[in-house]
Amino acid sequence: MEILVCARRVPDTSENEIQLNSAGNDIERDELVYSINEADNYAVEEALQIVARVGGNVTVATVGGEDDEEILRREMAMGANHGVLISDDAFSGSDGKGIATILKGLVQKGQFDLILTGIQAEDGGAQVGGMLAALLDYPFASLVNSIEVVDGKKLKVSREIEGGNKEINEIDLPCVLSIQTGINEPRYVGMKGIRQVASLPIPSYGASDLGIDASAAGEAAAKVKRVDYFVPALGKGAEILHGSREENVDKVLELVTAKGGLK
Amino acid sequence: MARIFTYIVHKAGVPADSASELAAAARKIDPAALPIAILTGWGADLDTACNSLDGSYSEIWKIANEALAYPNAELIRKALQKVLPSNSIVLVAHEHFGIDLAPGLSIKTNAAFVSDVLDITGVDGANLKLVRQEFGGQVSAHVRCDISSGAVITIRPGAFKPAEVTPGSSQVVDKSNEVGPLAAGRRYLETVLAEAGDVDITKFNVLVSIGRGIQEKDNVAIAQELAEALGAAVSCSRPVVDAKWMEKSRQVGSSGKTVKPKVYMACGISGSFQHLAGIKGSPFLIAINKNPKAPIFQVADVGIVDDILEFLPELTNKVREMRAVVAK
Numbered sequence: 001m002e003i004l005v006c007a008r009r010v011p012d013t014s015e016n017e018i019q020l021n022s023a024g025n026d027i028e029r030d031e032l033v034y035s036i037n038e039a040d041n042y043a044v045e046e047a048l049q050i051v052a053r054v055g056g057n058v059t060v061a062t063v064g065g066e067d068d069e070e071i072l073r074r075e076m077a078m079g080a081n082h083g084v085l086i087s088d089d090a091f092s093g094s095d096g097k098g099i100a101t102i103l104k105g106l107v108q109k110g111q112f113d114l115i116l117t118g119i120q121a122e123d124g125g126a127q128v129g130g131m132l133a134a135l136l137d138y139p140f141a142s143l144v145n146s147i148e149v150v151d152g153k154k155l156k157v158s159r160e161i162e163g164g165n166k167e168i169n170e171i172d173l174p175c176v177l178s179i180q181t182g183i184n185e186p187r188y189v190g191m192k193g194i195r196q197v198a199s200l201p202i203p204s205y206g207a208s209d210l211g212i213d214a215s216a217a218g219e220a221a222a223k224v225k226r227v228d229y230f231v232p233a234l235g236k237g238a239e240i241l242h243g244s245r246e247e248n249v250d251k252v253l254e255l256v257t258a259k260g261g262l263k
Numbered sequence: 264m265a266r267i268f269t270y271i272v273h274k275a276g277v278p279a280d281s282a283s284e285l286a287a288a289a290r291k292i293d294p295a296a297l298p299i300a301i302l303t304g305w306g307a308d309l310d311t312a313c314n315s316l317d318g319s320y321s322e323i324w325k326i327a328n329e330a331l332a333y334p335n336a337e338l339i340r341k342a343l344q345k346v347l348p349s350n351s352i353v354l355v356a357h358e359h360f361g362i363d364l365a366p367g368l369s370i371k372t373n374a375a376f377v378s379d380v381l382d383i384t385g386v387d388g389a390n391l392k393l394v395r396q397e398f399g400g401q402v403s404a405h406v407r408c409d410i411s412s413g414a415v416i417t418i419r420p421g422a423f424k425p426a427e428v429t430p431g432s433s434q435v436v437d438k439s440n441e442v443g444p445l446a447a448g449r450r451y452l453e454t455v456l457a458e459a460g461d462v463d464i465t466k467f468n469v470l471v472s473i474g475r476g477i478q479e480k481d482n483v484a485i486a487q488e489l490a491e492a493l494g495a496a497v498s499c500s501r502p503v504v505d506a507k508w509m510e511k512s513r514q515v516g517s518s519g520k521t522v523k524p525k526v527y528m529a530c531g532i533s534g535s536f537q538h539l540a541g542i543k544g545s546p547f548l549i550a551i552n553k554n555p556k557a558p559i560f561q562v563a564d565v566g567i568v569d570d571i572l573e574f575l576p577e578l579t580n581k582v583r584e585m586r587a588v589v590a591k
Binding site: 020119129141163164168170237241245251255256262 | 336337340357358359362363364365366367368369370371375376377378379392395396397398399401402403404405406407408409412447448449450451452453454455456457458468469475493494495501502504505506507511512514517518519520521524525526528533547548549550551554556560561562563564565566567568569573574577578581582585586
């Protein structure tokens with residue numbers, strides 16, 4: 001099975017406190033720690049596990065700039081066969097549809113049976129997978145938390161629905177799936193693994209390489225634009241305890257006993 | 264102003280709670296709007312659901328089709344493409360069905376798409392002004408969306424306060440004949456219910472709930488010791504289940520369990536809306552997190568900025584000391 005995973009490099013929210021910059025119009029980007037978007041990493045692991053069962057290749061692609069190559073290399077160290085950087089000045093300022101349009105160009109250049117994305121990135125958009133599927137007229141399933149290859153023509157996939165229940169579907173190939181976190185246990189990648197793939201070539205494609213009409217992506221085509229970031233004025237908010245740790249421990253115990261009772 | 268539609272999810276003849284929230288969101292786009300609700304399905308349940316909506320809609324468009332007996336987003340998208348006028352604004356709840364349907368619908372109707380919207384702050388020419396959150400709720404963003412060729416917008420559950428029940432009922436218009444036969448590349452097979460698990464976290468008055476801040480599997484014992492001392496149970500947020508540190512049956516949230524304890528201790532939990540959606544009944548919420556910017560502090564009653572790996576063991580010792588005194 002030929003599998004394409006669309007991935008993105010994002011500020012790692014488990015490593016960073018996201019704050020506004022002094023101008024108040026963007027987040028403070030100095031000294032941010034970046035990593036592959038968590039759900040995308042699960043998608044790559046799932047692709048590797050499928051290929052280990054039924055054979056094939058895993059290609060990881062990202063739309064971005066030179067800095068984004070590091071996540072491709074990281075995923076190649078995990079075992080992805082190919083990395084592809086899609087980069088063009090014309091793509092900057094793309095909205096979700098713009099990114100999906102760019103990825104469609106890559107899909108049509110290759111022969112992919114299955115396309116995976118992470119369910120969402122740091123902006124919580126949850127959009128590119130579903131848009132890409134519609135642009136390609138492929139079937140789509142979101143929030144996928146298990147994949148079973150039935151045969152060369154279809155998969156059995158489970159979707160995470162409310163209350164921890166699972167919705168089981170059969171889906172025809174080729175298709176697009178957006179992967180929910182927790183679907184598997186992504187393998188560890190050490191520095192040694194990344195060094196081993198350091199010299200592998202990563203091709204870079206621009207709009208003309210992929211036959212993309214540059215006016216269909218980028219800022220001019222974007223119907224959706226982020227104006228600025230802000231931190232909303234707090235409502236009541238929590239009463240923050242400023243005592244010593246020992247005082248805070250006493251206070252919490254008093255509150256738990258009063259409000260909930262010990263059993 | 265373009266016509267505003269809402270797609271209403273329903274189950275066993277009952278429209279989802281989001282039905283009135285979507286109507287409220289529509290009125291934020293246009294205070295004078297009487298939006299049109301669209302419901303799809305098959306059989307008596309569909310009619311019951313259509314007739315249970317109040318007067319906040321000008322019309323209810325009913326699409327009955329045997330293929331839509333179970334809500335399949337691809338089939339419903341194809342049905343909507345047939346009935347929606349061009350340049351429509353379509354509002355859908357941001358839950359598992361909306362996430363499946365909405366992005367593809369926006370492509371097929373050539374409409375702008377904005378997901379997981381918390382607020383709508385006005386219209387400026389061809390642009391709709393919206394509010395979203397990014398980075399797990401740590402910051403919010405103002406977004407402009409060009410709606411001149413329509414828009415598909417998913418609305419965060421609970422973000423828009425429904426108006427009082429609008430008296431009356433709305434006229435049901437049967438659009439089934441405009442749709443015709445439907446086929447999809449994805450077919451629903453069955454629903455598998457969540458497994459029960461060793462401990463029923465919904466039965467406890469006090470929950471010690473842990474998040475990513477617990478850092479590693481071995482540290483779960485720290486929370487377990489505290490819970491044992493308190494006579495409480497340990498629950499958790501999604502990252503703890505994703506990392507396989509606890510069973511899915513311990514997860515609180517929209518994709519996990521809904522709990523109604525008296526006290527909820529959120530330990531190292533950032534407080535995503537999906538997690539908060541699983542906490543009902545307004546428990547006394549104590550948040551302990553070393554990140555002072557964690558969104559959980561916005562909703563907690565009491566907050567402590569501290570490292571749970573150091574705070575919780577001290578609390579456990581204190582509980583044990585107190586119990587020892589009581590036992591004497």
